[in-house]
Amino acid sequence: MKKKYLSGITVLLLVVFYLFINCYSFISPKALAYSVLSKDEEKVIYLTFDDGPSIMTNRVLDILKENHVKATFFLIGNQIKGQEAVVKRMYNEGNSIGLHTYTHTYKKIYPSRKGFINEMLKTQGEINSLTGIKPTIIRFPFGSRKHLTMSFLEELHSYNFKVYDWNANMSDGIKARTPIDQLYREATKTTITEHPIILLMHCDYMHKNTCVALPKVIKFYKDNGYEFKIINDGTPENYYPIK
Ligand SMILES: [Zn+2]
Numbered sequence: 001m002k003k004k005y006l007s008g009i010t011v012l013l014l015v016v017f018y019l020f021i022n023c024y025s026f027i028s029p030k031a032l033a034y035s036v037l038s039k040d041e042e043k044v045i046y047l048t049f050d051d052g053p054s055i056m057t058n059r060v061l062d063i064l065k066e067n068h069v070k071a072t073f074f075l076i077g078n079q080i081k082g083q084e085a086v087v088k089r090m091y092n093e094g095n096s097i098g099l100h101t102y103t104h105t106y107k108k109i110y111p112s113r114k115g116f117i118n119e120m121l122k123t124q125g126e127i128n129s130l131t132g133i134k135p136t137i138i139r140f141p142f143g144s145r146k147h148l149t150m151s152f153l154e155e156l157h158s159y160n161f162k163v164y165d166w167n168a169n170m171s172d173g174i175k176a177r178t179p180i181d182q183l184y185r186e187a188t189k190t191t192i193t194e195h196p197i198i199l200l201m202h203c204d205y206m207h208k209n210t211c212v213a214l215p216k217v218i219k220f221y222k223d224n225g226y227e228f229k230i231i232n233d234g235t236p237e238n239y240y241p242i243k
Helices: 002-027 029-035 057-066 084-092 113-131 150-158 180-188 208-223
Strands: 044-052 072-075 096-099 197-202 227-229
Touching (some): 044 057, 044 208, 057 084, 057 208, 084 096, 084 113, 096 113, 113 150, 180 208, 197 208
Parallel strands (some): 044 072, 044 197, 044 227, 072 096
């Protein structure tokens, strides 16, 4: 009788354990991010690099070329001088170029909308003189949150500007020397559930670790069946909810 009672308990425990494992696999972030996606078109990633051009940007371009993928670069206007060849290369190799203000200096860009727009136009002019294109895709330094309102968005649209934030990022923007493994984990973490993925990285002169992590990040998304796209005029805008 006691034996029978014990085996009953064992069966019950096994059932509970089985249910737990199954439920967990349904609700775990990993499942949400990578396994449950059924439609191929949802598996899209945009690799985006802010704060270039710099001497490091060439390394990023080398990696993209070696891996046959393209990316989007949001450039700071006052860094173009001396890096003209990098900007031309970026364009010639099929990458997309966007605007990230002229100075990237918080106190200069955010007090007035006019100042912000003028910085974008100035950067647009410099890129235009080098490549012949007039980029209209823009990214707010530090993100659009706290700065973008409906009326500001309308004003930006009147200049044909389109706004792109991000939904995944490496912390290289906060600390350039973040360890490579950490950068990789951040860029591929299983809690990334929004699609398409817009991944923010940086390519200023100090972002050496980003370049080391980048090939592994590209491999991860290739292995998971992702398509790599670039942001251009036709890409739906993607900004944080406007309050
Ligand atoms: Zn930036």
